[in-house]
Amino acid sequence: MTRIGRVWRKSVDGRTAALYLLPSIILFSVFVFYPMFRTIYLSFFLTDQTGNAAIMVGFENFVYLLGSSEFQNSMKATGLFVLYTVPITIILALFFALLANEKLKGIGFFRTMYSSTMGISVAASSVIWLFMFNPSIGMFNRLLGVLNLPQIQWLLDPEWALLSVSISTIWMNIGFSFLILLGGLQNIDEHLYESSRIDGAGYFYRLRRITLPMLSPTLFFIITISLINAFQTFGQIDILTKGGPSQSTNLIVYSIYREAFINYQFGTASAQAVILFLIILIVTILQFKLGERKVHYQ
Amino acid sequence: MKKLLTSSLFWVLILAFAVLTACTNSDSKEKNEPTKNDTSSETEGTKDDGAATGEKVSIEFWHAMSGTGQESIDAIVKGFNESQDKYEVKAEFQGSYEESLTKLRGVGGTKDAPAITQVFEVGTKYMIDSGYIEPMQKFIDEDNYDLSQLEENILNYYRVDGELYSMPFNSSTPVMIYNKDAFKEAGLDPEKAPETFAEVIDAAAKLKTDEMYGFSMLTYGWFFEQLVATQGGLYVNEDNGRSGDATESLFNGPEGLNVFRFLDTMNKAGTFGNFGTNWDDIRSAFATGKVAMYMDSSAGVAGAINNAPFEVGVAYIPHADEVQRNGVVIGGASLWMSKGIAEEEQEAAWEFMKYMTTPEVQAKWHLDTGYFAINPAAYDEQNVKDKWAEFPQFKVTVDQLQDTIPGLATQGALISVFPESRQQIVTALEELYQGKDPQEVLDKAAEGTNRAMEIANKTKQ
Known part of the structure; x- marks a missing residue:
């Protein structure tokens, strides 16, 4: 028996594993790894009008972006947007979810209502919000008019636009978060509550000592997902403001889209995508390092 | 277990993120896949009628017209398909101008490309440089097609170095639309709209009430280009990009500054209403009496007349006081013939384009949509005359186009990075409305445009 034969025999597990992994590796390669490496590759080039790499410029795209006031503004807007939307x-x-977790008659109706925004696409709900924000015929300004308050240029005033988009985004995202959190709440063992009630614990004590710790894996999951989603917001920006006014809502993903598909500058667009990737990577790593300590796994 | 769970969750998230990044922008691309509808049955029908004609040549026509424009195109295409039995055109809506151009980039120059694509006017330079297309001039020369029957001012825009690269199709120009009833209330003559910047500023001050602003303009680069052009100002150097690749913006010169000062004066006086970047918003503001005068496309005239509960006036766009009016630049889109497709397909496309330019078709198109007829003979058709008698406002748009003085300024600029430049102008306008200095914001936009042009020239192959 040769050495090669022995190695071959020993690695049988590894080879079997590779065989099982093959389908997903192929799929990931085509849809994830190739675009990812292509993006990184393009970020070092200037592209011609058909999107082919034309001139190698090294890190010039990155240097240009980090020095450009527009991109800095995009980063700031993205940061603010994340801050406005995720915690709220x-x-x-x-x-x-806590309300809907109570066992009451007809609670199913409320659960459906609270999670219903999940069933509406971003595009459809953005159009509805667009009507409500309309400066001449929108509902919000009509209401302000009835109450004799000054009119607000919801989407046209740079001071308000990001807030307005955040409000609509919060509304859109609540459904999904609600559903996941409710699922987490339903999974908590009833016996824990029963025993604590026998011990005479009050509602808020139980909330702090049982519900939140038991819910922490779900909370951790939803915080991570929401953060990443917020960083990648695109649809509502495209429909509500198109990045305006005065770039105040030009979040990074929208700025990537504009650079690539309106300005046909795939090089700088790719560089932005790489920077966004790094930011999310760092945020996620930090979150796992810091946030995870507080998570209680049963 | 816990360790495994967290680390796998971590990697799943990273991958999920990568997937999302990779496909963030692809969602708009998958609508309206062409359905292979009943061409087979129709071809069979032809075989029965006359075996001599053989197979019909079938071509695709990509357009970006939704709503009434799409209905009108479908009717015109149907008319063409029924008018002869050699060719079959299939019209397909491909999303907005930007979206359909992005799709074209995927197939341009190959045999899968549509025979005809509708591309917006600022894509002209891009298309010429792209290598996807066969210049229209080739077919015009081969067929001895008489171009003089088409509107000279429209051809001027699409003619580059004396050659026509694409066939004009839907053309529009800007106009100023105003509320005649509000003019009467403010003691202004409703039949005589203000013509110069100073007159507009003056009228806007008189028209301003608690409910109503005097003047407004959509925050869109196109209107700025027009207000510069009507003063005879150029947008970029190299004769507006027509004698060579432009390298420097000129729109931050005196003409551009005039426009920004004009808007700034009204904005500071509180007589200017800012209704954003959305066409529908500014139109509804006008229809609900929130603004008395605004600038719109000639293609919006019909809508304004129909939606407003008051009498609507249409006027030429204003110009600076110290200069003569030069007129307007053509906007809209034209039809491009693909290169790399079969010869008989090109032939079919050419036949279809000729059909599109006939007076009857153009009259229908003009009445359905409010776009210009590129063939002026259409204006002599009875149905157009009837409509004009009823709504004389339509005629103003045509008069303004025909009064235009042909020149470099009104021919329009030719740069490949127009979409980006327009975005810079939008940002500049928005900052102007926030009270920034006109020259400063214009210079910033010019700088951005210069950089875009520099990159485009550097990477051009």
């Missing part, structure tokens, strides 16, 4: 969405969703 999760706190509201948790509040609704």
